[in-house]
Structures are given as C-alpha cells and as structure tokens.
Amino acid sequence: MAPLRIGYIGVGMRSLGFTDFIKRHPGEFELVAVAELNLDKARVVLDHFQLAAELMEDHEALTARDDLDAVMVLTPDYAHADPAISAIRNGKHVFIEKPLATTLADCDRVIAAAEGTATVVYIGFNMRHTPVHEKIFNLIRSGELGRVTTIEANEWYNGGKTYFRRWHRLRRFGGGLWLTKACHDFDLVTWIAGGRPTSIYAVDSLSHYRHRAGVGPRCRDCAEKATCPDYYDINKPYEHPLMETYRNMQLQMDQSVEWAPDICLWNSAKDTFDNGMAILTYDNDIRASYTVNVLGARTTRQMKVVGTLAMVEGDLEEGIVKYYHRHDEGRNRVYDLNAEIEGGHGGADERLMRDFLHCCRTGAAPRSGLAEGRLAVELSTAATRSADLGQVIHLNGRGPQPAGAAIQNNAAARPR
Numbered sequence: 354m355a356p357l358r359i360g361y362i363g364v365g366m367r368s369l370g371f372t373d374f375i376k377r378h379p380g381e382f383e384l385v386a387v388a389e390l391n392l393d394k395a396r397v398v399l400d401h402f403q404l405a406a407e408l409m410e411d412h413e414a415l416t417a418r419d420d421l422d423a424v425m426v427l428t429p430d431y432a433h434a435d436p437a438i439s440a441i442r443n444g445k446h447v448f449i450e451k452p453l454a455t456t457l458a459d460c461d462r463v464i465a466a467a468e469g470t471a472t473v474v475y476i477g478f479n480m481r482h483t484p485v486h487e488k489i490f491n492l493i494r495s496g497e498l499g500r501v502t503t504i505e506a507n508e509w510y511n512g513g514k515t516y517f518r519r520w521h522r523l524r525r526f527g528g529g530l531w532l533t534k535a536c537h538d539f540d541l542v543t544w545i546a547g548g549r550p551t552s553i554y555a556v557d558s559l560s561h562y563r564h565r566a567g568v569g570p571r572c573r574d575c576a577e578k579a580t581c582p583d584y585y586d587i588n589k590p591y592e593h594p595l596m597e598t599y600r601n602m603q604l605q606m607d608q609s610v611e612w613a614p615d616i617c618l619w620n621s622a623k624d625t626f627d628n629g630m631a632i633l634t635y636d637n638d639i640r641a642s643y644t645v646n647v648l649g650a651r652t653t654r655q656m657k658v659v660g661t662l663a664m665v666e667g668d669l670e671e672g673i674v675k676y677y678h679r680h681d682e683g684r685n686r687v688y689d690l691n692a693e694i695e696g697g698h699g700g701a702d703e704r705l706m707r708d709f710l711h712c713c714r715t716g717a718a719p720r721s722g723l724a725e726g727r728l729a730v731e732l733s734t735a736a737t738r739s740a741d742l743g744q745v746i747h748l749n750g751r752g753p754q755p756a757g758a759a760i761q762n763n764a765a766a767r768p769r
Contacts, residue, residue, distance in 0.1 A: 354714070356379065356380055356381055356382050356383040357381065357382050357383070357422050357423055357710055357713055357714070358383050358385045358420060358421050358422045358423070359375065359382055359383065359384050359385060359421070359422070359423055359424070359425060360384075360385055360386040360387065360388070360415045360416070360418065360421045360423075360424045360425070360445075361384065361386075361387040361388065361389070361406075361424075361425050361427055362388045362389075362412045362415060362416075362424060362425070362426050362427065362428055362436040362440075363388070363389060363426065363427040363428030363429070363432070363436075364387060364389045364391075364394055364395045364398055364427065364602070365427060365429075365602075366599055366602075367427055367450055368398060368425075368427050369398065369595050369598060369599060370595075370696075370697050370702050371425065371427070371702075371706065372384065372398055372402050372404070373402070373595065374696070374702065374703065374706050375402075375404075376402045376403075376404065378706075381707075381710055382706070382710065384404055384406045385406055385407065385418075385420055385421055386406055386407045386408075386409065386415050386418060386420075386421065387399070387406050387407070387408050387409070387415075388409050388410065388411060388412040388414070388415040388436075389408065389410070390410055391605060391606065392408050392410065393605040394602045394605040394606060395408055396408065396605075397598060397601045397602045397605060398598065398602065401594070401598040401601075412435075412436045412439060413439050416436070416439040416440040416442075416443040416445055417443050421445055422445065422446060422713065423445055423446035423447065423448065423473075423709075423713055424436070424437075424440040424445045424446070424447050424448070425447075425448040425450070426440070426447065426448065426449045426450060427450050429520050429526050429527065430452055430454070430455050430526065430527045430528060430532070430533055431454075431455045431525065431526050431527065431528075433449055433450075433452075433453065433454050433455075433459070433463075434454045434459035434460075434462050434463050437449050437463050437466075437474070438462060438463055438466040441463070441466045441467050441470060441472050441474065442466060444470075444472065445472070446472055446473040446474075446475070446712075446713045447472060447473070447474045447475065448475045448477060448709050449463075449474065449475070449476055449477060449726070450477040451476060451477045451478050451479075451536055451537060451540075451726075451729070452476075452528070452532055452533070452536040452726065452729060452730050452733065453476055453723065453726030453727060453729070453730055454726075454730060455526075455527065455528040455532060455730070456528075456730070456734070457727065457730055457731060457734065460723075460726065460727040460730050461727070463723065464723050464727065467723060471716065473709075473712045473713050473716065473719060474719070474722060474723050475708075475709050475712060475719040475721070475722065476719065476721045476722060476723070476725060476726035476729075477705065477721075478536075478537060478540045478541070478720075478721040478725065478726075478729070479537075479698050479701035479702055479704075479705045480537050480538070480540070480541040480654070480698070480701060481540070481541060481544055481701075481720050481721055482700075482701040482702075482704035482705045482708065482720070483669060483694075483698065483699040483700055483701040483704075484672070484690040484693040484694055484699070484700050485656075485667040485668070485669050485672060485673070485674055485690055485699060486541060486545070486656070486667065486669075488667070488674045488688055488690060489545060489656060489658060489665050489667050489674060490544065490545055492665055492674075492676065493545065493547070493658060493660070493665075494547075497660075497662065497663055497676070498658065498659075498660025498661075498662055498663045498664065498665065499660040499661035499662030499663065500660060500661045501546070501547075501639050501658055501659070501660045502638075502639065502640070502659050502660065502661065503639065503640050503641065503642075503658070503659045504542055504545055504546060504639060504640075504641040504642070504656070504657070504658050504659075505641070505642050505655075505656065505657040505658075506538055506541065506542050506641065506642070506643045506644075506654070506655070506656050507643070507644045507646075507654065507655045507656075508534075508535075508538060508643075508644065508645045508646070508653075508654045508655075509646055509649030509650075509651055509652060509653055509654075509655075510534075510645075510646070510647045510649050510652050511649050511650060511651055511652045512647075512652060513627065513646075513647020513648060513649070514562065514583055514618050514647065514648075516530065516533075516534070516625070516647060517562050517618045517621050517623055517627075518585070518613075518614060518615065518616050518618060518621065520612075521533045521534075521625070522621055522622070522623035522624075522625060523622065523623065523624060523625075524624050524625065524737075527625075528733065528734070528737065529624065529625040529626075529737050530557075530625045530626055530629070530645065530647070531555065531557070531625075531629065531631075531733050531734075531736040531737045531740065532730065532733035532734065532737065534645055534647075535629075535631070535643065535645050535733055535736065536729040536730065536732070536733045538643050538645070538654070539631075539633075539643070539729050539732040539733055539736070540721060540725060540726075540728070540729040541656075542633065542641045542643060543635075543725075543728065543729070543732070544721075544725075545656070545658065546635045546637070546639045546641060547637065547639075548635035548636050548637035548639055549635060549636045549637075550633050550634070550635055550636075550728075550732055550748050551634050551635060551636050551747065551748055552633070552634045552745055552746065552747050552748060553631055553632070553633050553634075553732060553735050553736055553739055553745070553746050553748065554631065554632045554739050554744075554745045554746070555629060555630065555631040555632075555736040555737075555739040555740040556629060556630055556631075556740055556743075557626035557628065557629030557630075557740045558626055558627070558628055558629070559623070559625070559626045559627055560626075560627055560628055560648075561627050561648055562618050562619055562623070562627055563619065564619060564620055565619040565620065568581070568617055568619055568620060569616070569617025569619065569620040569621075570610045570613075570616065570617055570620060571610060571613045571615050571616055571617060572584050572585045572586065572587070572615035572616075572617065573586075573587060573588075573613075573615055575617065583618050585614070585615045586615075587600070587603060587604065587614055587615045626740075627646070627647050627648055628644075628645065628646040628647070628648060629644070629645050629646075629736075629740065630642065630643065630644045630645075631643045631736050631739075633732070651670065652670065653668055653669050653670035653671070654668075654669040654670075654699075655667065655668050655669070661679075662678065662679055662680075663676060663677060663678045663679055663684075664676075664677050664679075665677075669699040670699075672689065672690050672691040672694050672699065672700075673687060673688065673689055673690065673691075674687070674688040674690065675687050675688075676688070708720055731748065732748070735748060
C-alpha cells in the first residue's frame, strides 16, 4: 500500500516528533510539502531529517495540491481554524494538533466545514493513546472497579518554565494554560469518566515567575546569567539531536525582546499562570479534580480512579498501573507497561500517528475527533472564565468563551 502523502502547515517543536516518526516509517507516511511563514526555520527541520519536501509560505496553496492525501495543522493554537477549513474544503484528511481552536466560534467554523464530508478530522489528543491511560480506561470499562465515583488527575511539568518564553504565555495566541496545556487533561478525564461534564470550578496563580527588578530582558543580556538557575544559553548546543535541531530552529526566529527564545522568564509579558487546580462534575455522578503545575521537580502525569469495588493508580513516567481491590487483597496487582511504551509522551505519539493513518485509510472514526475537540475547548475556556471570575461555571453544551475572545484571531505582532 502506498504511503499516506502528508503536508504540514506550520513548523514548531511538535513537528520534530512527527517528522521523526515519518522518517522512520517511509512505507506508511511521506512528507511531501510544508507551508511555513518562516522558511528558514522549516529548512532546519528538513535538513536535519534529510527530507526533500517542497517549502511554501501559502497554506491555501498547499491544501489545494493534488499530490497530498492529508494535512497536519501544526501552527500556533490561535491559527488552527483557517488552515483546517481550507484543507477540508480541498478534500484532504486533517490532523489538528490540540486544541481544535482557541475559541468555540472557531471550533464551530471547522465543524461546519466538515459537516457532510467524508473527511477525517483528527484532533491530536495523544494522552488517550498511552499504554497507562488505555489500561486504566479498559479496567473501568470491564467493570472491575464497579461504579466510578472520583477521578484525580495531576500533571507535574519540570519544563514548564519554557511556556513563559514562548507564545503560549499570551492568551491571544494560546488561550492561556487552561487551554494550551490543560485541554489534554480535560479531554483525558472526560474520556475516562465516560459522562458529560456539567460544571467546572478552577483556581490558578502565577506564583513564581513574577516580575523581578534588575534582570533580563533576555538571558544573553542579563547581569545575573551566571547565577540564575533558569539561564538559557541560546548558543550552547544540546547533546540530544532533536533538541539541538529545535535550538537551530530558534536561531532562525525573531531575536527581538518580545519573541527572543531566551526572553526573561520573570519579566516576559504574560497573562497565564504557573499552577492551577480544577474541580469537574459529570452527569453520571462522577467528580474529578485536576492539578497542573509547571514548577514540578519531575515531569509526569498521575491518575487515580476510585470505584465502588476497586481503585487504580497510574503514573506516566513510571509506566505502571496499580490495581487495589476493596475486599480482596489477593486480587491486587501491578501492571508494568514499559515493554509497550515506544516513543514520546509515554508511548502515545507512535500510537497516535498509527491511528491517524488507520482512520485515513479506512474512514474509521478518530479516537478524538471534532466533538471531543470542541468539548475540550468548552471545558478549557470555562476553566479560564471560572478562575478569572472566581465562580463555578455550569456547562450546557454551548459553553462560555474566555474574556478577550474577540481578539483571539488578531494576527498583529504574531510569533514567527
């Protein structure tokens, strides 16, 4: 069978993992063309992987090509909708890196474009594909836990400081961390819960990376760079090949203070948080909590699900799920899933790409499609509004948009 012919729209950190997979599986995927406003940045990626894909700046010209089967939308979050709609209208299958969009209005535009077509629109919620989360999901659906009562999900991220150097730090580009980061986990918890969310209450704080006098504006300029634990030397090569390629991409980007890859974490303009918690209720009498903290000393996702018969605990970094029965300790067991883990994000990325390929070839429904993508944006924007207002937000399927939604698509001063 011929490989699926792919075109990228946008090139960033996430594209490195996808391109690595494509390079290692030439019989399954072929990268044919890349549309990117910053062609020098895109060339770094193609040169690293020694791929001969055609470069262009116009995403509409890319989606109109006859030599493509599918398009992967890998732009900054605020710029997902228009390329996705263009690809759908040109009859291409579409992979949209999470989230679907940064506003419900843009979600609905993509959904309207896909209605009545045979196009596969796949949302990149890779957490649904980890062996750890699949095991938890399957144990619940098998009935071994009895009736689920509560779900606890935690994300600790040791690399979270980089959000305050990237475009994610500004809501007008990423919607804030309740969207750009937590949409993964809102989707995951909802998938595990198997119900419809009815309310959300969120609190958050920028507790650490607040303004400091006398530092910055970029690491390269800073008087304290010799002693700052967060100092980033943009000119120091990485040993890891993919990270070194990403550094070389950064060197092709805007080096002015606003978008410098080594902008000061403390004094960069930002309107999002570094830690937050949310409580969700579901229509099937399940309650869930979610904590995101990008100041963690280790990077992992943890989940605990308590049912009327048993409970399970999973840790993504450890690759382990533990099962505890309420009444019979002899049934307790540990699932070591490390042998099933291949690739990034706890083994999710490899499985995600294979599932996208399967859906494009067979027309099967994506594990996470447009309905799931919209619901995650509804939850994320509701969490943002809840934290802003200090109120519980009740969900009715047409959820609220965050304050400032009207400027989400403002392309002025956009990162390149």
